[in-house]
Amino acid sequence: MDSERKLMQFYFITKAEISAHYHQNPELFYILRGKMEVKIDDAVFLMNPGDMILINANKQHLMSAQSDDVLGARVEIDFHLLAEHMGTMQLFFWCNTVADKNEAYQDLRALLDRILARYFEKDDKGALYLNALYYETLYVLTSNFLIKTDDVRARYDDSQDSIRIRQIQNYIQANYQTQISLNDLADRLYLSNAYLSKYIKKNMGLTFMEYLNNVRLFHAVDELLYTKKNITHIALDNGFPTSAAFTKAFRDMYREAPSEYRKKAQNQQDITDHTQTLTEAERQHVMEYLKFREHKEAPEAKNSRQCTVDVKEIKEKLSSCCKAVSLGDAYSLLQSDVQSQLKEIQKESGVKYIRIWNLLSRENCFNEKEGYNFHKMDLVLDFLIENQMKPYLELGHKPTLFMYTPERSVKEEETTPGIYKIKVFQDIITALCLHLVNRYGVDEIETWYFEYWNAPQLKITDEDGAYYLYFETIYRTLKEISPAIKVGGAGFILGYETLLCKDIFQIWKKRDIHPDFLSFCSFQYVAMIESGIRYGRKSIDCSYIKNQVDIMKKVMEEAGFVPGEFHIDEWNFTISNRNVLNDSCEQGAYILKNFIDMNGSVDFMAYWHALDLYSDYYDTDSILNGDSGMISRDGIRKPSFYALSFMNRLLHNVLKRDENSIVTTNSRDRYVIACHNFKRLSSRYVFTEEDEIRIEELDDYMEDTDSIKLNFTLDNVKNGSYLVKIYYVNKENGSAQDIWKQMEYTKGLARDEIEYLKKSAIPCIEMKNIQVDDGVLEIENVLKAQEIRLLDIQYRYHM
Template structure:
């Protein structure tokens, strides 16, 4: 058996078929295409005709058309890249190509001769790169590479031309071999003999024996043993059949003969081999589930990223220009705007909410300086965070006499600072103080306890005392404007909630009733669950039904949206089971981080919001507010895309496309000063934040800065631009949003490097936009803000600087000067039309603001 990931399927109009695969079983075949095999990982046995070879990592072999070859795994796992080329593609211009037999085997040559093969490896990598990017006209590019590859083979490798007569004999032999193999496969469970086949083919036994040996590279008995052993190994590892049962099913005459051949081949008895690879003879339900999991697991789950990283390493000796994502032709668009268009009212819903990691982080001076500056630049209304009751806030205390003593000092310090910078708390009620926990399960480096309270009254009393204290300090009128969200991601059982959904529903009910007992005007909601559970299960619907049936107040619905899902639900369940069994929490955090992530398409945020609104309208009579209390371009802290210009375009595109679908969309998080895991070492380690740990504003921050300058009415909006108006001033924002390429979407991160972070995106051209704004009259100040990799991308400036770590104050000051859009200003008298032209590169944005002045 071989597991295969096809990069492209061969089509009549396309000359190639490219894929990576992993060989697990014996396989003999041939085909009309020329095939180039490159070992990316491990090793594999291959036999071509009568010759047998061991191919190891980096080894390359060309298999000519209609050459019979078989492959078999070694003790190592393997990943191979295969490129199959249809010779008919060249036939018009080079007819003799169909008769050529090349001698191209890298492993038969020393290091000094590998440059010839490196060029071939480079062509293979270049083909995959172009297939992945799918630039306009990529089929032509690949076609040209395939021609160059063929020309290189002809010029640099030995070959012979097959005569017509010999080719006819070969074709006839291929037909006969195919018939022989089909007969053997159809009669494998019987005691098929050479005489049976000879009779079937009307040949003598002597002729048939030599024919098989000459054309298949092995004797009849050797081939029969191979395919019987191959079937036996498959049954051994993928079924619960006994050794006797599977030996007879595989066609062996006795268990004794099977055992002897198996041990001679694998150095283990069948029983030892089964135990070594995982015993599946138990018929229990658990083992059946484990069997299904094993059957579904392929090399794609774990090793493909490393394989592509290896493949793309071959680009360097050939052509670094292949990595240039901006080589496409420029796209152009014309926009005509009449400012007399009344337009639609626009409320910047995205300013409703921002977020940070945990409450105690907000007590730090550097953190407070960053929030203060962001409020001055942009001005968010609310801020959400974890851990208001966690141990490091020291809220819950027991004195020497066993009495509960609440300490609100750190809460007051944090909330007082919020008031000072004009932002309100969006309070996530969690996690559990150690004094009232029911168990020791924790998440994050800072050990947030995720268990339920040992007594619900201890929890509800804590919540009520917290609310009372806030009211006494800040006043009823103020606290009634806040939001109170019950817990965080309870759908991730044994990760953020020790219990099931029903236990959360009851916990939510008790918490809401405790808060509402103080004031019915206090706003409480939940369930703060992930997009994945919203898509895949009825969790949200069940929550709505519970609240409606039991008349539990629900003032707002909160969800989290990230663009990734986990590649394997089984792996997720494994981690949850480890958590349930009490495995170390920090190790579990590492396991979560190591899960391969598969990305949804670029409309994912929009799709989740549409689905959520549909469910709210279907199940709830009084429509509550909808708040997205966590949202980002990645759910992984440490994803290097988080620092790039891509996230700026991601933010702008999604915010503008989802106007009217949600009441807030809080980007997780505003700063890299956060410690879910240990603090990032590098300044640009892929942290979630809009701002780096030293206060450097990333492109994502500048996206919000540009959005904050839009007006209160939308007079025109379409794909990748918006025009707004405020009084007599006009604002126009144009952006160029490109999403991930196919490989990255499917979990491959091999092209994402610390110093090269833009190779994982689809290719798009720069966008030229011609603007005509009519209906203007007067004297205007025209300000242009340009945000792209050249202007405002501090991570690109840091890379160009040489990626310094542990930066000096001078280096940080230099980069702060680079973390701002380019600004151009001019003044014009305008009567009628304003015409302009902007060129926005991929991942870029440009804002033009026309402010009317008194002339």
């Protein structure tokens, strides 16, 4: 039977009234016509035409038609063949268009449509092409929707737990066919039986024996379905001491005997037979759907975009949400190099808000014996205000962790407890607020933001969690000074804590005090819950922030908990401080793209983070070290710096925004355009640790490296002469990382060599004159991969 196995099998659905059941293999459902309800465990999803849901292996599910004209497709994926390809048995997918948003769904939908279109071709060439499409479909699925990493993403938790869990999983996977015991594993990990037993139950949601039997069953079911071995041999070959023990464990999981399960699987064609043969009318419906989809989402030319605007039609105002950066520990501002580099950012980017934390640290502000001393804090705040910057104050204690990857830190978390007891905290906040208002005045602090994040110790997910007491202490104290002072929280992680937020918002809604704004972090990780354990993965969704904000706003609306402002106070595509993509042109294009996409969608976006000095540590002996700061420790400006600078030069009135550009005007014959050729990351990035990416191989982490032609047509402009100034940064011009490449990535550069890098890492400038006689101004641009560009178009007056 093994020779008959295929990585993917494709079926049509013409009715959907299937009783609750399990499958060893994952299934992807795609609705073409009508409506279908899918119940997975306790969750219910209503699928409409165009929707897709992937049901993971061994997940109980029930499908029922919600209309008489249901027509769809079902793609079955062979779990064990896929596991062999991926090199892991941890294959969970989160692919659900009803509950999720991701640009990759368009790619997946397009592939399924191509499979549908080719499915009726039964010749050898058609079958060959179908197999190619199946593999391409799996590539999109595994690149964008596969969950295969432990719950360690975007949190400041000790990673020792994740290491130990992997040790447990790896040991059981390697030895499940033998008679292993809890005692064997405890000896291997140098732990007591009692401690290990409780540890496994707490962290994996199962006892040792339950988890071991689950692994054994997973392999046994494969043999049950795809071999002719008898039940006893299957039991013994997969570690069960007897066939009776196998049957009991199987019944506990599948609610029937192994022999019954095998017989049903052999007869399952009864369920899917009706999906194999379509009537001529149903086949016609498939073709009509494909024509509708082709018309609805006709793709633009791959390497060409046309942007036409009427300069008399203003679409929206340019948001000021991008005028913010997160710096980190407040007292780093006492360093002269931090001050000078931050002033540089403020001057070029117009940044208004600087987000800082740990103001109330024991080292710099408060001592239980000595009391309060706000002198150093005053120096920090005075510097910001004197340099036209506003404080965004995170009043909690955030650990300083420099990250190689989400699982591995450069610097360990401080052992000194950072959270004060509530009574001490109340006294500190009272003293702090009185000091601030008396020193800076009510009018000034009404322009600041005060935030308090949800440190894990404060248990925000509990109805009586300590977080709410601490937050309400800050809120009440500041509101007594002025109701106009803005107080919010709690630093939730987009894409990772969505399910938690559903519960938290309900808890917070019941309380008397609500935040003025909700704050979120975004680091392009997503999570799913499986058997009580949360799993996380990187996301390469090129519209991740926009999609996750939309999802979160929907959660807020459903909860009836919508505070006044929506803040993203830390954002980047990675939490790593050692990811060389942070130094590259890709980062500049990523930042520019997201600021354009998010204009008007949120109230505040503070990029994470301002300076490489944040993570200057013992391992930073290179000129560029993969930190996400916009200026290197040696003062070299990166492409990310110029992305923020380009945004600052845009004008107030937005004429148009599209996938690659934003066109603005002052309504006085001047036009400024920012554009980019951002390239999405590939699956290689998903499955590579951030600190293992090599500078020499950066192009291999992009889906493609094609240039793009952007044609701008401005209608109804004043006739006459225009001067066009073009500023751009790409791999050949202005990129510090690529200039350093020409120096063979040499470490320990001399002062004059560093100065050369500084002076060379600047945008290239071109100028051209355009004469307009018919009210139409046209400009053609060719942008290299990951290039960012600014066009400043000025009317030239003549007497």
